[in-house]
Amino acid sequence: MNRESSLQCKQLSGRGAGYSAGMNPAMPSTPTVAQATVLLRRLFDAAVASAQPALCVPAHLPTPEALGRGRLVVIGAGKASAAMAQAVERHWAGDPQRLSGLVVTRYGHAVPCRRIEIVEAAHPVPDEAGLRAARRIMARVRELREEDVVLCLISGGGSALLPLPLDGITLADKQAVSRALLASGASIGEMNVVRRHLSAIKGGRLAAACHPARVITLLLSDVPGDRPMDIASGPTVADPTTCADALAIVQRYGIELPAPVREVLESGRGESVKPGDARLARAEVRMVATPQMALEAAARVARAAGYAAHILGDAIEGEARDVGKVLAGMALQVAERGQPFAAPCVLLSGGETTVTVRGQGRGGRNVECLLSLAIATGGHPRIHALMGDTDGVDGLEDIAGAVMGPDTLARAWALGRRPLDALANNDGHGFFQALGDSVVTGPTLTNVNDFRAILIEG
Template structure:
């Protein structure tokens, strides 16, 4: 087996292979809907929505128009589809305006018309549309509480759908009687398309009672106006059995599972065996980091459960229950925790990154770590464990020059984790 002379370059190459497997033009080409008799209206939301829109334009050799919204800095030019920008992960006024534009775009269509919904991760924050008497500030409060709670994405979206005029299939209901085809890039563990971006065009069976149970389970501190709305509002999101969805279609065009398989195959071609733990790992980032570190240490010391050299791959979406006032995201927090468990081990290198190019609120997708990370921090009079307690993983890896900053990738298939053991 060959020795990987530059572990970081090897891990970064695997990341880019995983991202390329979800390239919008590649995945959309195999999933184009039939042309309608009438108009084609394209709508979309998410951190890869602009790239999906441009790819769809290139592939669709018929008239179309539309509007999509993406995160600030993620826009790319399109010819026939308007691209709007808004804030992520906390909604803002531009997101509220974008929601209005998407809802206006699908009103007044006929049964001969087609709505193509390009949906990917990040769409929940980019499409604020407070229901009833709620305000944008109320929806922002919900988002902040959810982000700090440590709740899994499925729980977050169950709550978001109850306080929105656009999520939970409501946007597709507005488009009736037009047919709606949703082309979804999944960033959700388990790949339930109704959970991606809180399912603006896809209904699910989540109820008000479910949302209230989740609020209690995760001890969410929400404004009284929000709680009153959820308890008393009778305008629940539509159910999948709603007749307005009878002609609609949902296609999952890209997911973490496919991308991890592509990365594993690339590693094997380089002479390194690859194993995929799971594409749907959830839980506290620091705890998941400790488990991955224990597996890596077992491989180093006892050559089990996998024989070295090997690269251990995993995906999914961890969470961070915020207790400190530091900077960082779930991938850098995972890595800082992992670094403590592999401290002093030779031949272990790791990369964890969000496939959309942004981890948390900074400009990095994630970071690199190895068996020297903790010691190198100590040389700089810094304690890795203290950084972890403060949720300040970004500062730790920034101090070492170990942040991974690929820039916006144009897709979002959740987290990518790779641990190389030589």
């Protein structure tokens, strides 16, 4: 079986492809590396499928009766926002002439819509296209009436895709701060505290601009803890954090700020919309998909294949290489001691790790975590793993993640690849791609953050 081709297919049959014909699904025999890879990929596919907007958005749409005489205006941003908009168009039961909108998504993530305009922009560093789209959205919502309903579609990536700097801050200033935050090792929550206080659209400002219309925000969570204010930096929810909090984060990570950015934070001019603001009285939030839901979907597939499935957590954060070491320690304890779980089993986790960039390699947080795990498990004969981002993009490249098995280190050494050097150079993509072990999906049109699965044979 060609391992690379099995990884690059977008979906598998879901019926045990690659397994021995006589295998008892209730008691798996020891799989080959290729068979373990197929199962791991099925788990990943199940997690992604569970968060598809076509599945999770329709149940949360307002009814035509709830709309009354008003218009349904759709706005939003994120890697999944275009697919969410398409789901709205296909399932909206009201008069299509009363439906309109504009959403912004990442380049390559657009899908066809008739009534809702789709704009593409850059991620993770914002660009001029995102700035123009944010301005147009704000101009549109300022014309709303009390009887109108705003349906705001928000998913991961919206922070970069909706860049609207406060007066005095340029797009170049925002880009510089974004690059510094991404390389600093700050958590997504910390990064978004800073972003909210430099923006004219985040931190509740978009919902405030929609007043007096009713605002319904559908959130597809990609953040640990599913905190609404951290998903796309919370454009439609109140923000209890302050400019002082943002300054403390900047100082903690030693980030150099452009002078206009520092002035906004030090003066307090960047304060966001706070809890209790009357302009948000008609704003509500509905969580339509989360990392936990995705992990539960993967767990069901693992159990159907005869493996015990254990969810370690949906909000695991920390330096990616450190998380990899911890997960390796747990996997080794299961394999060698049968603690805290007996093998065969699958350990599942989600969340969002961070990478403090030290090298010049091609990487992302998932492949960095996986490479660290591979090194720490040392080619253990019964440990396999897959780690990837559910949006199909780990880091800056259209590679979702990678897979590893007992033979990963040996094959790397045979090719002259040194795993420790690759880790030191933040070169996870370069390492796994050389082995043919990259997971490539293309745009998945959803985003419920990182997915990690470790399969431990009995």
